[in-house]
Amino acid sequence: MAAIRVGIVDYKAGNLKSVENAVKHLGADYLLTGNPADFSSVSHLIFPGVGEANAAMSALKETGLGDMIREFYASGKPMLGICLGTQIILSESEEGNTPCLNLVEGKVRRFVLPPEYKVPHIGWNQVTFTIKHPAFEGIPENSSFYFVHSYYPDPENSENIAGQTEYNIRFTSAIAQKNIIAVQFHPEKSGEKGLALLTNFFKWKP
Amino acid sequence: MLEKRIIICLDVKDGKTTKGIKFKGNIDLGDPVEMARKYYLDGVDELVFYDITASHEKRNIMIDVVRKVAETIFIPFSVGGGIGTVEDIRSVLLAGAEKISVNSQAVKNPDIITEGASIWGSQCIVLGMDAAKDTEMPSGYRIFINGGRTPTQLDALAWAKKAEQLGAGEIVVNSMDADGTKDGYELTITRMISENVGIPVVASGGAGKPEHLYDVLTSGKAHAALIASMTHYGEYTVESIKDYLKNRGLPIRSDYRKQA
Numbered sequence: 074m075a076a077i078r079v080g081i082v083d084y085k086a087g088n089l090k091s092v093e094n095a096v097k098h099l100g101a102d103y104l105l106t107g108n109p110a111d112f113s114s115v116s117h118l119i120f121p122g123v124g125e126a127n128a129a130m131s132a133l134k135e136t137g138l139g140d141m142i143r144e145f146y147a148s149g150k151p152m153l154g155i156c157l158g159t160q161i162i163l164s165e166s167e168e169g170n171t172p173c174l175n176l177v178e179g180k181v182r183r184f185v186l187p188p189e190y191k192v193p194h195i196g197w198n199q200v201t202f203t204i205k206h207p208a209f210e211g212i213p214e215n216s217s218f219y220f221v222h223s224y225y226p227d228p229e230n231s232e233n234i235a236g237q238t239e240y241n242i243r244f245t246s247a248i249a250q251k252n253i254i255a256v257q258f259h260p261e262k263s264g265e266k267g268l269a270l271l272t273n274f275f276k277w278k279p
Numbered sequence: 280m281l282e283k284r285i286i287i288c289l290d291v292k293d294g295k296t297t298k299g300i301k302f303k304g305n306i307d308l309g310d311p312v313e314m315a316r317k318y319y320l321d322g323v324d325e326l327v328f329y330d331i332t333a334s335h336e337k338r339n340i341m342i343d344v345v346r347k348v349a350e351t352i353f354i355p356f357s358v359g360g361g362i363g364t365v366e367d368i369r370s371v372l373l374a375g376a377e378k379i380s381v382n383s384q385a386v387k388n389p390d391i392i393t394e395g396a397s398i399w400g401s402q403c404i405v406l407g408m409d410a411a412k413d414t415e416m417p418s419g420y421r422i423f424i425n426g427g428r429t430p431t432q433l434d435a436l437a438w439a440k441k442a443e444q445l446g447a448g449e450i451v452v453n454s455m456d457a458d459g460t461k462d463g464y465e466l467t468i469t470r471m472i473s474e475n476v477g478i479p480v481v482a483s484g485g486a487g488k489p490e491h492l493y494d495v496l497t498s499g500k501a502h503a504a505l506i507a508s509m510t511h512y513g514e515y516t517v518e519s520i521k522d523y524l525k526n527r528g529l530p531i532r533s534d535y536r537k538q539a
Contacts, residue, residue: 087400090375094350124400191479193402193448196502197282197324197532217282217532219355221402239280262355262377264319266534 077275079103080115082142084132086157087123095261095268101275109141117275118145120255122157123221126181127169129157139174146176146253151277153208154255159248160226162255168224177250179228190241193223200236200246200258208254208273209236216266218258220246225257252279282530283496284324284503285520286481287510289314291360292331294340298511308511312347318510319352321517324532326352327380327451327505330360338367342374349375357405363388368395372403380405380451383424386431386438389445396446401478406447410435410468411455420468427455439472450476451505453483461487464495464504473500481505489515489523496529 079101081092089105096103096119104111112118120142122129133139142162145152154162161173166181173181184192197217202209225244228234235254236247248255254274260267289296289311296308308314315326328348330341338361345358358371359380368379368391385392385406395404413421418436423429439450452472454465464485473480482501486492492504509515525531 088372088375088403090349090373091353091377094375095353098350098353123402188477191477191502193478194281195402195449195479196284198280199282213534216534262353264322264354268353 077101077116078114079117079119079275080112081105081119081121082112082138082158083107084122084129084136084138086129086132087121089121091259092119092121092155092261095271099268099272099275107136107138109137112141112145115145116150117277118142118150118152119155120152120158120162121155121261122161124157125168126157126160126166126171126173126224129161130171130173133161133174142174143176146251149252149279151274151279152253153271153274154248154253155261156222156257156259159255159257160224162248162253163226163228166224176253177228177233177248177255178230179226179233181224182227183224184240184242186241193221194240195221197263198238198240198246198258200238202236202247204235204249206235206247206249206254207277208249208270210273212266212269212273218246218256218260218263218267220258222257226255280530282324282532283524284481285492285517285524285531286325286327286503286505287318287323287517288327288329288483288505288507290329290331290507291341291344293337294344297331298508311344312351315348315356316351318517319354322521322532323354323517325354325503326356328356328358328376330358332361342370345371345374345376359405359407363391365391365394365398368399368403372399378403378405378448380407382407382409383426385442386422386424386433389441392442392445392447396448401446401448404447405449405451405481406439406442407451407453408435408438408442409453409455418468418471423455435468436471436475439476443476443478447478449479449481451481451483452501454485457485458483460485461508463487463491464499464501466495466499469495469499469501473502479503489520492520493524493527493529496524
């Protein structure tokens with residue numbers, strides 16, 4: 074791995090052990106921290122999270138991590154959103170009617186589906202890449218990734234859609250904007266394809 | 280399209296994978312970490328580790344296994360057996376498991392489901408249930424605890440609905456009538472529970488052939504099928520089972536093979 078330093082944002086939203094394990098397995102130098110000052114030395118930011126949007130936004134405000142993420146984005150360095158982390162970068166979430174970080178214009182919506190479609194959407198589902206992106210390099214079209222979520226990102230501008238997935242409806246499962254790549258699925262739990270995405274992210278120079 | 284999951288269950292005793300054989304006791308199948316790695320590379324979608332260690336003081340051995348597994352495989356896995364408190368849940372999740380499952384402990388103390396779900400989310404809390412046919416019960420199935428040894432007053436369908444309300448994110452329905460027979464899953468109870476809850480249902484007990492998985496994933500309406508002995512002795516591989524299901528038209532993850 075080239076000289077990179079990965080910062081994993083710990084804002085107490087769920088268990089980050091599997092993200093940490095995957096990054097460690099890939100041999101990247103990393104730190105997992107909730108202290109905004111620690112991120113000054115970071116070249117690649119991972120913004121993960123499992124949990125509830127409102128609680129997550131409160132934690133980001135209280136700790137100053139929200140401002141740190143805004144500044145990191147403005148610096149142009151590569152940043153990866155995962156699951157709740159991806160939702161939080163949009164403008165607002167229907168979950169608790171929460172105003173979010175608004176780095177990418179759009180809304181987070183709850184699945185409203187026929188009863189045979191269980192919510193949360195749990196399990197392996199295919200992602201159709203709608204754009205070419207360095208993070209998807211070498212990963213075959215329609216590869217399966219692991220999902221666990223009840224809400225999905227819905228970016229305002231279609232040029233921000235990087236991948237889509239079918240679950241009764243066709244929803245956005247990957248978002249790209251400048252130095253942000255953000256995915257609704259869990260690359261850290263998606264086997265070798267997920268690890269390939271993380272490796273690509275570490276090599277990415279936006 | 281959401282794919283049907285194939286889940287392999289490993290029983291772990293004192294840090295070793297084991298399998299109970301009737302009248303012969305437990306036989307040692309090997310190191311759970313190595314087995315997990317092998318099944319991961321073979322393309323299993325998820326794993327379950329069931330701690331059958333009798334004594335509480337050996338709990339740390341299991342936590343150590345969980346930690347090593349989490350560093351070795353990059354797919355979801357859950358841990359069950361002997362989890363009765365929020366502290367038990369915490370130690371397993373912090374060791375790197377994706378979810379935990381509760382069975383007898385949840386019958387004795389249903390609050391454990393609610394407490395666990397409120398702290399870590401419903402997706403972390405799986406309810407395992409052992410059910411057997413009983414015409415006295417409204418749904419026709421009774422819940423048993425303590426490894427199937429102790430009958431309860433709980434009706435299987437009522438308990439499944441209750442567990443969903445309490446915050447369980449998934450239900451593993453183990454049919455005691457089918458378990459160990461290798462004659463196929465019990466389709467009736469699997470379908471009944473799947474049709475009456477809003478959360479995914481995992482079928483367990485009775486798998487002997489790939490067509491049994493097909494049956495429970497179609498007419499049984501299960502979202503995932505749990506297997507154990509089918510693959511542990513090399514009779515089938517994950518790949519052969521998945522190829523069979525895929526050829527019969529089920530959505531199955533088959534792109535797991537390592538990229539060149």
